[in-house]
Amino acid sequence: MIETHAFESAEQAQAFLQTLGGYAEPPAVAPLKGEAAHEVAVGPVHAGVIEPGHFRFQCVGENVYNLQIFLGYQHRGVEDAIVQADGNLPRQIALAETCAGDTSIAAATAFAEIIEARDGLRVSARDHALRRLLLELERIANHVGDLGALAGDVAFLPTASFCGRIRGDYLNLTALVCGNRFGRNAVVPGGLRVALTDETRTKILAGLRAAKRDLDAALKLMFESPSVCDRLDGTGVVPKDVAAQLGLVGVARRASDELNGDVLARALIRRKEIDEAHEVVFGLLEEESLWAKDNGQRTMDSGEGPHTANASRDEPRSENSGWAGAASAAPFTAVVATVAAWRGPLVHAAVFDTHGAMRRYKIVDPSAHNWQGLAWALRGEQISNFPICNKSFNLSYCGTDR
Amino acid sequence: MLKALIARLRQGFRTGAFPTKAGPNLPPDFRGRPALDAGLTTDDLARAKAVCPVADALGHDAGGAFLDMGRCTFCGRCAEACPGKIRFTKEYRLGVFTREALVVRAGEAPYEPPRQTNPEACALRQSFQLREVSAGGCAACELDANVLGTLAWDMGRFGIRFVASPRHADAIYLTGPVSPNMQRALEKTYAAAPEPKFLIAAGACAISGGLYAHGTLPAVPALFIPGCPPHPATTLEALLRFTGRETFATTNASRLSSSLSS
Known part of the structure; x- marks a missing residue:
């Protein structure tokens, strides 16, 4: 989804970007007093192979009274780097893709859509379908991995083992399309650098059917196990009204809106999204008319011209304006792209001047909205419930820190 | 317990044959160790550098043209810009013990990964x-x-x-x-x-x-x-x-x- 907004000054455009939101560290809470009060500090280096963040559990006795989340360890200046790389599309795409590695495809799509809006590039139905296919594979792989990790955290090893492997099966299907397990280096403004041959399409269909069969069995085992369900049920509840007030998005929001907002609800929503994503992917792959005309055409952002091949311009680029498509005569134009990434809506926004030069870039990862949901989920719980609460959200540190 | 056993039987033994019995199952478009042709000209190099997302991954020094795998994202754009002169092989054994060994030179001898002597x-x-x-x-x-x-x-x-x-x-x-x-x-x-x-x-x-x-x-x-x-x-x-x-x-x-x- 693309929106454009015109502004008279850079300050106005900047003020608009700030309305898109982002992570705000909560105000510091005074240390608790009393005999039962104590604090547990964790991180930034954690016990698992995970990203850095610092958590401070303020506890009263056994229970968590408040969880403070300190981020920023992963900050490396992705947004500024994208602005500085203006004019070097391959570098800008690579930077967007590495904002959060598990959301590479969604990020590249959001960035590409912004450039497409600026340059008036039209993307073919086939390329839209291929992007969607990769995006849904990304969604499935991540949800499968998280459900497996959740099973692992409650020591239900069969599903943990199966899902760890099945997640890899989905990543390998992505790699079949573009050579990279995270779908890197595929999406570019105007289309994709890769094509989907009939041979690959057949392989992916077969691979998907096999993986889905294994996956259904693995998830059935987990969700039909009374011990697992009892452990997840009623743990880390974020009620519907709280989710709305905190502005949660994506899986966490759906879990509170459609179900009761506990860890089990977030797990069930993921299972539902896995099924929905499979329907989309099978629908796309089996839609013969979409791929019939596919002669392996690829869009290049390298070689001659910034983007050629099957991307067609709505109208020729005018002499004195950088804008060709959603043309704007305003001094500053903000283009906002929203992509339904697996965690929730991923927002990328760019401010261009009248010549089409990029002046500012902003990324709002869906995680940015959900950290306070995690903190809320832990209220009144024991610290030992943190791993499963955390896993049920699985928020991105690097996507938030940028 | 019985359900878990049945599921395990259905899923089967799924540990890959790599690395004990077979090489890895790599995707067809896998980009491994790059190879630079001896005939790579400075024009080719400039064209490749123009589309490279990373600064200084490609360059030229006293030893000739080089590609630094320590910087490379393996996106393959340089190979598109210089067909035949730069290519990415399926060689996945990329781990080396020194920083210098990550630098691939134009026209170098066939690659053999280093053996540990420490x-x-x-x-x-x-x-x-x-x-x-x-x-x-x-x-x-x-x-x-x-x-x-x-x-x-x-x-x-x-x-x-x-x-x-x-x-x-x-x-x-x-x-x-x-x-x-x-x-x-x-x-x-x-x-x-x-x-x-x-x-x-x-x-x-x-x-x-x-x-x-x-x-x-x-x-x-x-x-x-x-x-x-x-x-x-x-x-x-x-x-x-x-x-x-x-x-x-x-x-x-x-x-x-x-x-x-x-």
Whole structure:
């Protein structure tokens, strides 16, 4: 989804970007007093192979009274780097893709859509379908991995083992399309650098059917196990009204809106999204008319011209304006792209001047909205419930820190 | 319990044949070690550099044209810009023990991955415990390192594990460019590991900063695993070779390299 907004000054455009939101560290809470009060500090280096963040559990006795989340360890200046790389599309795409590695495809799509809006590039139905296919594979792989990790955290090893492997099966299907397990280096403004041959399409269909069969069995085992369900049920509840007030998005929001907002609800929503994503992917792959005309055409952002091949311009680029498509005569134009990434809506926004030069870039990862949901989920719980609460959200540190 | 057993029977034994019985199952478009043609001109190089997402991954010095795998994201755009002159082979055994060995030169001799000669590293062949430090990257390297613990790769059968504390670790497995806010945490974690210890730099970011500014490493890495992110097969093979172990991949090196170049 693309929106454009015109502004008279850079300050106005900047003020608009700030309305898109982002992570705000909560105000510091005074240390608790009393005999039962104590604090547990964790991180930034954690016990698992995970990203850095610092958590401070303020506890009263056994229970968590408040969880403070300190981020920023992963900050490396992705947004500024994208602005500085203006004019070097391959570098800008690579930077967007590495904002959060598990959301590479969604990020590249959001960035590409912004450039497409600026340059008036039209993307073919086939390329839209291929992007969607990769995006849904990304969604499935991540949800499968998280459900497996959740099973692992409650020591239900069969599903943990199966899902760890099945997640890899989905990543390998992505790699079949573009050579990279995270779908890197595929999406570019105007289309994709890769094509989907009939041979690959057949392989992916077969691979998907096999993986889905294994996956259904693995998830059935987990969700039909009374011990697992009892452990997840009623743990880390974020009620519907709280989710709305905190502005949660994506899986966490759906879990509170459609179900009761506990860890089990977030797990069930993921299972539902896995099924929905499979329907989309099978629908796309089996839609013969979409791929019939596919002669392996690829869009290049390298070689001659910034983007050629099957991307067609709505109208020729005018002499004195950088804008060709959603043309704007305003001094500053903000283009906002929203992509339904697996965690929730991923927002990328760019401010261009009248010549089409990029002046500012902003990324709002869906995680940015959900950290306070995690903190809320832990209220009144024991610290030992943190791993499963955390896993049920699985928020991105690097996507938030940028 | 019975349901779990039935599910296990249906799923079958799924640990891959790599690296004990066969080479890895790589995707058709897998981009491994790059190869530069001896006839690469300065014009070609300029064209390739213009589309390269990383500064200084490609260059020219006294030794001629080079591609630095320590910076490369393996996106393949330079190969598109210079068809026939730059190409990415299917060679996945990319782990090396020195920074210089990551630099690929134009027209160089066929590649053979280095063998471990350091006795301290070879002493770890039975048990190699890693402490991962994620420092400012995008988490793709972390995810594909984690994957080695799953039953599909089952790194544990080789005695290699990621451990919870640096106190238990033989090596620090670093990913990410070392952001300013992780600098101190990385130093402290490295210092907390007992001697003898090694630093492993995994991914373009940890090796050179990649797309980002590079922080300061607490030591000179003893193992470099290039990639963005490195493929799990690349990582596993590198860890085994680093500890002086032979795998199918190394014992059948000649057969494999002939099949790779075809």
